[in-house]
Amino acid sequence: MRTRILVADDHSMVADGLGRIVADVADLLGAAHDGRELVEAATRLKPDVIVTDVEMPELSGIDAMRHLRMVGCTARFIFLTMHRSPELAAEALRLGASGYLLKEDAGEELLVAIKAVVGGRTYLTPRLTAHVLRQMAAPPDAVSTLSDRQRQVLRLVALGKRMKEIASELDISVRTVEGHKAQLMDRLGCESTADLVRIAIKQHIVPQ
CATH class of the missing domain: 1.10.10.10 (Winged helix-like DNA-binding domain superfamily/Winged helix DNA-binding domain)
Structure with a gap:
């Protein structure tokens, strides 16, 4: 059975581009364009994997994930973002994300990340790995x-x-x-x- 994926980005062109990338390896369920739309779509469609930006209107991708986890959503989250902040990546992983990579690397690396998280592993872009591991070893911020x-x-x-x-x-x-x-x-x-x-x-x- 092919993996069922939902994508979310507040820029329609980016969301469409992500949809074309993942369609080669998975069934694309749709695209959301803000955090609340993501929550509604994920609750209704029950995807296996959600590929989302961090920064979106209404709710951030991280807050959307927190809300969905509270209502029992088991989808694996991959955050695809332009933000290189190790603190942000560490927070996403602490809160239950399965993947974190940069938009500039979207393409082949996204497909690698999807394969990893479907297999039960965590994927973190090599560009940030060392910094994020140091951040996760530190106490969580307020x-x-x-x-x-x-x-x-x-x-x-x-x-x-x-x-x-x-x-x-x-x-x-x-x-x-x-x-x-x-x-x-x-x-x-x-x-x-x-x-x-x-x-x-x-x-x-x-x-x-």
């Missing part, structure tokens, strides 16, 4: 220890949403939102909302 709700609040604060808007979107009280924000400020060592925004951008929780 952002990687945030709960899903805290990451949701951080993302919405960084997008400029007001407390009432966040409360309405998450279906919680304004006081609860304020409490989460205070906890975020404390845990992340922030003195202002601007500091939270900078961290969210650096961690690719929201686009630059």
Whole structure:
């Protein structure tokens, strides 16, 4: 049986290109163009492998993976990104990704990564391996220890949403939102909302 793959990228041309690459070795189920669309498509189509960018609208690829893991999705995630950050790659792997490679290497290396993760192995681009292994040996940073709700609040604060808007979107009280924000400020060592925004951008929780 051929591997069933879902691809996700907020640029349609990139998503189409990925689809053409993987179609030679797998059944392409479709393409998503933001994090929420990825969650919906993965829940409905139940792919074996998801190839996704890290930085996307609505939800980052990493947050989409976290959400899908919570609802029992067992698809293997391969992150295909332009970001060379060892910290970001290490976080993705810690949270359950099976692969991480760079967009500039998409093509033959992506097919190698798909074969590896379908076989139950983890694939990490050789360009980053040494740096990522050192990063994973270090204690996790504060952002990687945030709960899903805290990451949701951080993302919405960084997008400029007001407390009432966040409360309405998450279906919680304004006081609860304020409490989460205070906890975020404390845990992340922030003195202002601007500091939270900078961290969210650096961690690719929201686009630059």
